[in-house]
Amino acid sequence: MEYLNIGSVRIEKTAALAPMASVADRAYRMICREHGAAYAVSEMISAKGLCFSDRKTEELCTVDEREHPYALQLFGDDPYYCAEAAKRLADFGPDIIDINMGCPVPKIAGNGSGSALMRDVPRAAQIASAVVKAVDLPVTCKIRAGWDADSINAPEMAHVLEDAGIAAVAVHGRTRMQMYHGIADPDVIRRVKEAVKIPVIGNGDVTSPAGAKRMYDVTGCDLVMIGRGSYGDPWIFERVRHFLATGEELAPPSIDERLSEMIRQTEMAVSFKGERLAMAEARRLCSFYIRGIKNAAKYRGRCGMLKTLDDVRTLADEIRNDTQI
Ligand SMILES: Cc1cc2nc3c(=O)[nH]c(=O)nc-3n(C[C@H](O)[C@H](O)[C@H](O)COP(=O)(O)O)c2cc1C
Structure with missing residues (x-):
């Protein structure tokens, strides 16, 4: 089995579970980890919600011991609140803090958070740097290819975030304007991999073991991340692990x-x-x-x-x- 390190956290080089708000809750993540997900990321958590001690937000942060290694993901538009929120998140005991720089929904991107940061790279860097300084944990960012087809900037963005001190970057190969439509572009992930030295996590449209292998082969990424491909199919993680190790497909569950x-x-x-x-x-x-x-x-x-x-x-x-x- 091969491994990669995100900071000092050792992760199996198989497939991780992507963050999915209102889907990948604690039960979903635990089932996926039991079935071999390399690590899991929480649903996104509002930095300001956490700073103002919104009770519902705190519920999202609860980590089960069986979930490690595990990332809590925050979103926000303000370096100060993101750093304060990261300190609070650290108290819940995650292994990694992830920053959402890819969410396309108007409620998030319209407020300068999530994928809006793809259009404001200096602010993204300030947020990343503030969070890195605030906690003693590896910090990762999850980005998109860019805002739209005319502004693909994931490689530059990843490079700037690396300079800000993040320990790994996850790239969803779609633009913000694509939302979840069209296809994710593996080539942009390959270009991010060329642009940085930190581990790159390739994400988008992986729904099978062969698809995971293709993502590794085409992009050279250090880890594959699966979201929707795990819907009703947590076994996908053990099938990926087995396929990568043997080249053979495990039978699907009964x-x-x-x-x-x-x-x-x-x-x-x-x-x-x-x-x-x-x-x-x-x-x-x-x-x-x-x-x-x-x-x-x-x-x-x-x-x-x-x-x-x-x-x-x-x-x-x-x-x-x-x-x-
Ligand atoms: C229902 C749903 C909720 C999502 N919530 C989040 C989120 O909270 N944070 C985040 O960074 N990405 C979120 N995403 C994006 C996924 O993490 C992933 O990048 C995207 O679905 C592409 O990967 P896939 O093709 O394997 O699903 C969400 C996606 C879906 C479908």
């Missing part, structure tokens, strides 16, 4: 395994944040776990109506009967 993991993840989410909150997100999560099974369309409709953990167990029993497991 329907029974998928249903059991769907229940286990919902149980964990309910225990962490209560049934009402957990079930709002579980409705979507469950529909991913049943993708492609017999009568999936009918069961997807049922997923939208799930209200309790027992509803999830009942749904799983029905699917088991239907598919005669």
Whole structure:
């Protein structure tokens, strides 16, 4: 097994779980880590929200011992608040602090945070430098290719952030204007890799072990990061690990395994944040776990109506009967 170091944190060179707000919560991340994710990044956390002790924000920071190695991600537009927030995040015990410089949604980018920083490189550098100075942990940044097709600046941006002291950079090969459409460009990740000495994490559109290998081969990146490819499929991480080690594909999980993991993840989410909150997100999560099974369309409709953990167990029993497991 090969490893890379982010600062002093040793990470398996397989595939990491990308940060995904309202998806990759503590239960999701723990399941992915159990299935071999090299490390996981939290949902993004507002620097100002944390400084003003918003209770909901603090919930997002809670790290389970079983999650290490693990990054907490913050977003903000102000070096002072980002540095103060980073100090508070450090108290929750992460291994790495990550700064979001890629979020495209208007609520974030419209306020000068996330991908807006791709258009304000000096401010991005000030934020990175302030956070690096504030904490005794490795600091990473997650960036996009650029703001739009006419302003691809990830290589320059990464270089400036490296000078500001960050320990690694993750690059999603789409521009802000692409949001999540079109395709992620691996070439821009390759150019970032040429521009910096710190580890580069390649991200965007990896949905299979062969896709992860392609990302390594085409970009020369030090680590692959997977987001949506893990929806309902935490096994992707062990399949990537196995494929990179042997060149062979592991068999996909059985329907029974998928249903059991769907229940286990919902149980964990309910225990962490209560049934009402957990079930709002579980409705979507469950529909991913049943993708492609017999009568999936009918069961997807049922997923939208799930209200309790027992509803999830009942749904799983029905699917088991239907598919005669
Ligand atoms: C639902 C959703 C939520 C996301 N939330 C975050 C976030 O909080 N922070 C962040 O840096 N990126 C976030 N992203 C972007 C992902 O981390 C990743 O860069 C993007 O999905 C491309 O990778 P993929 O093709 O493997 O999904 C989010 C993406 C999705 C789909």
